[in-house]
Amino acid sequence: MSATIRILPxxxxxxxxxxxxxxxLAKGAVAAGKRFTVALSGGSTPRGLYxxxxxxxxxxxxxxSKVEFFWGDERSVPPDNKDSNYRMAKEAxxxxxxxxxxxxxxxxxxxxDRDQAARDYQNEIATVFxxxxxxxxxxxxxxxxxxxxxxxxxxxxxHTTALKETKRWVVVNHVAKFNTDRVTFTTPLLNRxxxxxxxxxxxxxAAPLFEVLEGPPNxxxxxxxxxxxxxxxxxxxxxxxxxxxxxxx
Numbered sequence: 001m002s003a004t005i006r007i008l009p010x011x012x013x014x015x016x017x018x019x020x021x022x023x024x025l026a027k028g029a030v031a032a033g034k035r036f037t038v039a040l041s042g043g044s045t046p047r048g049l050y051x052x053x054x055x056x057x058x059x060x061x062x063x064x065s066k067v068e069f070f071w072g073d074e075r076s077v078p079p080d081n082k083d084s085n086y087r088m089a090k091e092a093x094x095x096x097x098x099x100x101x102x103x104x105x106x107x108x109x110x111x112x113d114r115d116q117a118a119r120d121y122q123n124e125i126a127t128v129f130x131x132x133x134x135x136x137x138x139x140x141x142x143x144x145x146x147x148x149x150x151x152x153x154x155x156x157x158x159h160t161t162a163l164k165e166t167k168r169w170v171v172v173n174h175v176a177k178f179n180t181d182r183v184t185f186t187t188p189l190l191n192r193x194x195x196x197x198x199x200x201x202x203x204x205x206a207a208p209l210f211e212v213l214e215g216p217p218n219x220x221x222x223x224x225x226x227x228x229x230x231x232x233x234x235x236x237x238x239x240x241x242x243x244x245x246x247x248x249x
Contacts, residue, residue: 003233005213005249007242011201014236015048018144018199019058021234022049025142025195026062036062036141037129039072039185040093041154042085043146045199050093064097068128072143073155073184074109081110107170109183114172118183122170125189137169137189139231143196151208151222153198155184158221162186187226194231198224201238209237210244 008014022038029036040046052058071085079086086106094104105124111117122133129138145153155173156162162173162184169189172181190196200209212224213235219225227233242249 002228003213003235005235005237007245007249008236008238010238011045011048014045014199014201014238015052017236018049018197019052021195021197021236022053022142023058023061026067029141030063030066034066034141036067037070038067039070039140039143039193040085040089041072041144041146041199042075042088043199045146045201046144047088047092049144049199050089053093054096059097064099065103067099068103068105069094069099070105070125070140071107072145072190073182074107075155076109076114076181076183078110079106107183109181114181114183118168118170118172121183122168125169133169137192140189140193141195143185143190143193143229145190145196145198145224145227147198147200147205147208147212147224149204149208151212151224153224153227154190155182156187156223156226158223160223163220163223163226190227191229193229196227196229196231196233198227198233198235198237200235200241203240203243205237205241206243209241210246214246 026036074085075083077083107121108117126133131138147153157175160173162171165171165186173184174181211222
């Protein structure tokens with residue numbers, strides 16, 4: 001795996017580093033005359049990033065009118081549910097920004113026909129990027145990802161069907177361990193990104209992170225190994241998560 005690994009002292013350092021990266025990429029996209037396309041992630045570490053982005057020092061550096069917000073995955077719950085990735089991002093970030101409703105592209109995973117919801121989201125992504133939904137996936141400027149203690153990322157869980165998807169950009173994925181369906185980006189879309197940033201903090205990430213970064217290829221067991229974008233891959237991890245790593249980074 002070709003990646004940049006940055007080991008930081010703690011979660012707060014991850015928040016700052018990821019906020020700096022967000023601002024850098026947003027400025028670059030706008031300077032190039034483009035919209036900045038970002039796929040958000042759920043989880044406690046991304047929430048810290050989102051909250052930091054709303055502080056004056058960071059908020060003032062981004063032309064928020066040029067940002068298009070998407071989600072890399074979503075739970076099959078309504079948008080006001082406490083487990084909703086959308087709700088978390090809205091509370092921590094979106095509600096505090098000068099943005100228009102049409103800049104926010106919510107993944108409607110609460111719908112009863114989640115396969116159609118996934119197809120509709122693929123169509124919406126294609127519309128925003130100005131490409132065909134039946135062709136190759138477009139390249140997001142930034143996709144934010146976390147990693148679970150089981151090595152999953154987005155809603156690509158170990159030994160699930162979505163790991164084998166090679167064409168569709170967004171699919172419904174049944175997660176047996178939670179007895180639920182989720183809707184998720186797939187590797188064809190994730191790996192087209194110009195930049196992917198993983199945020200991983202905490203001792204419960206140490207064992208899977210070692211397997212993902214330094215273990216043998218085993219993506220069925222550790223789906224985060226599947227994330228190998230054509231663009232830049234950056235891991236921002238704290239000392240606790242990095243505890244088992246053997247290489248020098």
